[in-house]
Amino acid sequence: MAATETFIGQPVLRKEDPELITGQANYIDNWTMPGMLWMALARPPYVHATIDGIDTAEAASMPGVVGVFTAGDLELGALPFVWPITEDIKVPVHYAMASDKVRFNGDAVAVVVAETREQAIDGAEAVAVSATELPAVIELEQAAKDELLIHDDLGTNSVVHWSHGGAGDQSIFDSAPVVVQERYAQPRLIPNAIEPRGCLAYGVPAMDEWTLVSSTQIPHIAKFTLSGVTGIDEQKLRVIAPDVGGGFGSKLNVYAEEALALGLARKLGRPVKWIEGRRENYVATTHGRGVIHDCTIAGTEDGKIIGMKFVELADMGAYYQLLTPGIPELGGWVYMGPYDPETYWFEFTGIVTNTTPTDAYRGAGRPEATYVIERIVDTFARRIGKDPVEVRRMNLKPAFSEATAAISGLSVDSANYQATFDTALGLVEYDKLRAEQHDRRERGDTKQLGIGLSTYIEMCGLAPSNILGALRYAAGGWDGATIECLPSGKVLVKTGTSPHGQGHETTWAQIVADGLGVTPDDIEVLHGDTLITPLGMDTYGSRSVSVGGAALHFAVEKVKAKARTIAAHELEVSEDDLEWGEGSWHVAGAPDKAKTIPEIAVSAWHAHSLPEGTEPHLNATAVYDPPNFTWPGGAHICVVEVDTETGATEIVKYVAVDDCGTVINPMIVDGQIHGGVAQGVAEALYEEAIYDESGNLTTSTMTQYLVPTAVEVPTITTDGSHQTPSTTNPLGVKGIGEAGTIAAPPAVINAVIDAVSHLGVTAIEKPASPERVWRAIQDAQHQQVQSGQGGAA
């Protein structure tokens, strides 16, 4: 029987969970093989140094050590960098191991292979490096002076400059009635997937066939690029992403260790495994953010925003990883936010420093943009003495349901910003809060109330391949899906996306179940293996459901079209006489004359009587290249209490109203919002990668880098009532993986500033630690006393 229940829009429990709650998941560190060796990297205790010599003799003589290898010993090409965003970009040469210079804490100079994990680590510690230390170049503006070069051959540390080119009359920034300029710094963040990275390479030496199992978000991109690095023929290389314990962008990369494991397995003819330690993760896995913006907003006295201009310095780190300079560029298209300025400008300069390379971190470019937009809009409101709600209301673009040109040059699929904002204001009881804030201020309470707004947009669903090409990205943005209707009535789905916690197995099953008239329990979703799902572009940039899910929709349509041909043949009617409904093809007006997909699947399989020219299977593959990005939007409001005596901030209320288009599984969408907001709150209040003057990462363990616990993260109120369908794809979906991380940081910081703005505080940077808030209050009061504007509160 066909299922007539509808699953899209339902909180279907996750198909993924049974193995995860019983300890039966298959993360990379659970993989083992006969004859398997372990590798460990020697990362010398230098930040910036010329290598004089590498002595591997002692390491080589250690118990269990099979070999010690330095850069020249393995025939590996440069690591992949696929986004040379300008014609004249300077690209640092980046190999798996450094041979001339150490350029950051995580640079490796040798790799030790041994029989056990511990022996490999012991061996790596025994590698002796003699080097001449150089001063570390850590600060962006210091690096930009080029007094000391990170890469001598490039001739400068300012390796890339990208300008949007702007739109509108730029002279407005000199002539507008109100012009506000501010500088905002956003510190580096460490992604902190709870599962560190790791990989296992194995193969059949005589056939030169190799498999890499890696804790990665991007098995498909890894296969193509690692084929290039290692010289393994692409058709003989398979990459498997097993169960992956979180990514957040940090596993959207192709790393030295993956190339080394493959190179060593190939050289030694034995499986080679590597598992990252947490300290190693903090220096050798990509960081996020690390930018400084000079921001200008031009407007009228009554609050209309006329122009927005952002000039950014972006820390690339010591090398480019896969996408590094593409991250700030990705933000370059959303600096108007949900507003409607007449003039737009964005440019950035990428600078190399002696630090871990930056790359995508949940939101990738868009959180950096949203933070500065929402900060400067609030500053503008304060400057003209208006409520930030009023200024936003005046400037939010009116709703539209067809793709509409944005001033940044792309086309926004659909939007209803005002509606999400109104709902958020209602949920948080804005007017009541303002009254409460007024009373507390009047009373001079120690704990002051702050209300922070963030109305945001995203650019998701990466991405139309032609646009990626125009932006000089090396790959496309399509994705693939295959549906196999098995003769038993069950369905196999193969997707090119590669989830690591997002619940694709469940969401994809809901899409196919509705499409084919079966239930999610009838469906198995396979992913993350280039041999099983060869057509894929993986998971990042909130792309999976709007590209991979849409591909699934088209594969469903292909299956249904073929099923219709077979059904018509079996029912001895014309295809035109058939209608789809209630999970089957039936004769119009005669619903009992019907064939379900499971029934047609078995006919297609035994093939006893198929229409002429019909191949005996009921399978279909579709590859979908989106015509546009998707553009979620929404409003987050954070309410904080700030203790004016200690500077401590407590979030007392958090409301998230996100419009991510059609929702397939509201339970999973809410979970994505919770996690995203938690990361955004962490960014606003706790997390910061700190380097000392000599370039050592001082926040080098989880005891120093403050990943928040259940005590710090607030309860988040979500609202899924706004689902403006995307016009980009037939499902109407937009994506939700990054919304929380994009929207939350300015909501929180705006709230903290709002709580103490009556004391004269106009700016507090991330993370708003108690010390930073306390100092801001002290400085503001000191200034007020000096300028004779009043006493202490």
Add this chain to the structure above:
Amino acid sequence: MTTVSVTVNGAMREADVEPRTLLVYFLRETLGLTGTNVGCDTSSCGACTVLLDGESVKSCTLLAAQADGRELTTIEGLANGDELHPLQESFRRNHGLQCGYCTPGMLMAAASYLKENPSPSEDDVRLALEGNLCRCTGYQNIVKSILDAAGSMAGAGGGGA
């Protein structure tokens, strides 16, 4: 080498290990119980939480030798045969997990805590989870799952491991 003899999930297990072997690697690599995960090297994340004589411990903070002669429960032993522990049911019902990597540690920490305090408040649960990091869920549905499980366990007259 040191001989370590323990009862794990009800079964006697014995093996010779290097004295420096941490309990978590003894469980994972010597005994093949890979459900317990390793997430950090500073006892910060709690992914490796197991029960030692019924109380939660971070198995990366102990040497295998320190568990000699004692009783261990790992995630593999939390269910009663085919019958899931109320916490396991509840985590699934409330979407208390995403990537799942912290989940075994969360479940073991919660199982231990609910024995100490069978009817906790939300704040109690949040405080009890302080030693366990999750990067996916924002904790909200983990807390909800534990409160829900506490409710169902009370309804069932206590129950659980």
